[in-house]
Amino acid sequence: MCARCGVPFASADQGGPAAICPGCQECPPVFRAARAALRYDEQARRLILPLKHADRVELAAILAPMMVRAGAVLLEKADLLVPVPLHRRRLFHRKYNQAAILALAIGRLAKLPVQPDALIRTRRTAPLEEKSPEERATEVAGSIAVRASRREAIAGRSVLLIDDVMTSGATGSACAAALLAAGATAVDVLLAARVPDPRLR
């Protein structure tokens, strides 16, 4: 996998001697490192989509221990867990933020504090599914901020950002930029699943 963003390689030589994927070489992420428990395939979708859309919050109890194993190195360096936020309108429709459910479960297992509402979406973003990496980065840039009342909790801390799925890393980078601007010393990302880069097949 890519040493930086954790994207899976099809063979060991794909990232070159430094094990860095083409995406990170072209546009290095704002976060320090990302790791995922699963490759986002049919099996992973069966665990993640019901957690996201069908109120199956108990699936977090299956995913969280897998994420703790995959992210052991990142958890060791973390002071605080923060989930990727949903826009409040999406939160209203879905009733809960699946990333926050995962962060709380991981926090309990790893005995780390969680700030479930540290980040906010300052504007609604269009769905990213059909967009290129460049379009995704433009769409989410500046759309995420640290809540004013949580800035003190972030300053001087090493933050581990939690989300369910990462595709291009654009959202992770936008969150990392907001956290670093609020004084976080470092930001890593831990995911339930990572979408493989189609160039690395």
Ligand SMILES: [Zn+2]
């Ligand atoms: Zn990478």
